[in-house]
Amino acid sequence: MKTMYGTPRRTLILLSFFLIAAPLLSQTNEEVFREFQFNFSPPGARAKGMGSTFIALADDASATYANPAGLAFLRDPAITIEYSYTTKKEITGVVSGNINFGYTQEPVIDRDLSFFSLNYRFKEWYLALFGHNFLEEKQARSFTARSLSNGLEEIATLNVALGLNGKTYGVGLARRIGSWKAGMTIGLSNLAIDSRSQKQKLIILPQFSSETFTTEIHGRKQALTWSAGLLWHASDQWSMGMVYRENPSFALHESIAAVTAGQPISSSTEDVNFVVPDTHGAGISYKPCPGLHFLLDWQHIQYTQIIEDGFTIVENIGIDQKAYYTTDDVDELHFGVEYLKPLNHAVLAFRTGYYRNPNHFIQYEGADSIQQSLFSRKRGDEESHITIGIGWSRKNQIEVDLAVDFWGDDLTVLASLLWRKK
Template sequence: MKKMLATAVAIGLIGMTGQAVAITDNEANASLPFSFTNPGARAMGMGGAFLGLSDDASAAYTNPAGLTQLVSPEIALEIRSVDTNTRWLDGGNVQYNPFNSSGLNYSSQNDDTTSLRSFSFVYPGERMSFAVYRYEIVNYETDFQSAGATWTTGDDSGQFGDIFAYDVNGNLEIEVYGAAMGFKVNDQFSLGLGINYYYLDISATTDRFFPNGDPGVREASLNGDGGWGFNLGARWAATDWMSVGLSWRYAPDLNYDSLLTAPYAPGESFLTETDMNVPDVFGIGFSFRPSDAWIINFDVNRVFYSQITDDLNSAFESDQVTELDPLKLKDGTEIHLGTEYTFATKYPFSIRVGAWHDPAHEMVYRGTPAPTDFNTTLLPPVNAATFSAGRGSQTHYTFGAGMAFSNFQIDLGADFSDTSDMLSLSGVYRF
């Protein structure tokens, strides 16, 4: 068994060594919690819909064309707490031929992070406004142990075996640092440009174990680096009661190292440069104002999730097409809808509600694995079983409130779904 695993690793690495490859089929990558929602508790309370409005300092990242609406310098800060429900394969039995995963078991846990999610500073001018900002696309930590699974061939051969148990310890953070400008073409139309530096901080290990409990192969992800991207934005105030916003965020490929080691092969290790492709996002948003107190926002975002797995690779699968293509992600469309109503009291008070559709973007095996053999031994459908814990698309429900003072505004936001819960506290100071 050890010889078979070591040889499988070597076969995979022959194709990987000496070239940069994309994200791998590591168990830790089954559910990467990317978030492309707009920054700020105010936007969160309105279902994340803010492209067409973009009327505060968070526009620096959301839609830089909206910066031209500001008349005084602003600083915006957001603290966000994210509770992610991580789910994984944890025991049971899978039948290989014909494939039947109904006997598999799954476990889950809640992974919490709290951080300064976003910061922006805007200095407006008569026709041109400038901003600097920081935003976290993802901040995720997890640590879980899987019992693996067993498998049977489902035919008359009587073969059966184990899908190895594994431990995952992961830490993933992607930050964006940027500078933006908005330019007012005329009183109705503005353009925006942002230049971004993306930084990947990754430290993750996946340890696999033989059925007798001996350590097998460790796969580590480390040494993330940075890359440049940009934002383009436009905003058109079509009427006094309707505005339209456009945004395109181009993100780079971020390199990190993938390291394989095994205790039964002392002194041997395999290191290759790997890419994490951050998806591009294109969005269009509409903001309607039925009255001075009431705003309705509607956004549609196209997220190019397929870029994450365009060049998906493996250190273990000898068939890099048949076993990996079913894992590749498809592009998805987010739909955001939210509203805000402001009460004209001494200190104006706003309430917000919204909802949005989050398309499926977990790595889930789609299809039936083809029978494969190695040295005449039928190999288990590892990817088909390991990547079977996905839960599909999600509907998020959001709520929020805020209060404005003479030069300060404070907002609260909440976002709830089956896979994650988010709480946000943000403030805007104008001077």
């Protein structure tokens, strides 16, 4: 594997692949893991409609993720389910120069039952059984590059397929302590992964030869996760909350095969630690008058754990080093508003919100100029999310919520249904 991409000319071919995709997140130094982001927004159409703010409010079943202390609001037995729909557009392009290449990322449509919760109170203890998706990613990307330099003609292709599905099932427990509420959850996270990346290189002139490099990960893994939170009601108008989540880490095995024309197949297996970064956050809720809420959440995501605990060198083993790569933690601010309009035996809710998902690029700090240009780039827009939502509840027993999250040309739609036993 050392010799496959060792020369500057060959590395430049690979660079043409990599420059297509901003390295938003990576578990290894290969392209297949470069273009997905975890979803650290709380479940629930109500929270989504308010810009995914819920840490200081947390008064429905989605508190199991947003802030488990909020489970202490739920005095009545209840069932909550959520359905999500996400669409991402196709991305294509062509770049010409000394190396000509084109690329395609196929459109994605995801539909899923993304959250459920069963809530029950036993005396002064508030219990929840829940399940939610923490990761849902499907990708198919292809790249083609062609170069002609100093009488040497090369054609290279890269095909990437990535499927990730992460679900957590767990139990939550909360209790009231005066003007405070405290809660925690513990869960079993399940990760299903199917990934395949294949690079093929053909040297046409002056003498035909070929090289193929293939990596694959297939399987299911489980790991424990937990969270803890606090809520403090300072007055009828103000409340504050804080939460900490220790997210799972999964030990995976990646199969690698390198084939060069006329030489034996070189194969190996690498251990890859797939890390879901830990998070913590705080929020403020302000209620200036009945029926109106303003919310502000701050969330800190420890993306540095991906490098510290999980980054694996798969390509260019013996040449590239983990110490050359770094990334930064990210702070997210979320803002949301909710207005409740009472009707006859019912309530209408109108919601809106905004937040930005900052870029969190993997950066290269070694001496190789090609890798510096690849990993030190910070171009590209942050994701700006605008959310809107509406809700309807009747006699505080049945509640239906709908929310839409717009970012760029992509969107997510959430629909939630809640039933309480009265």
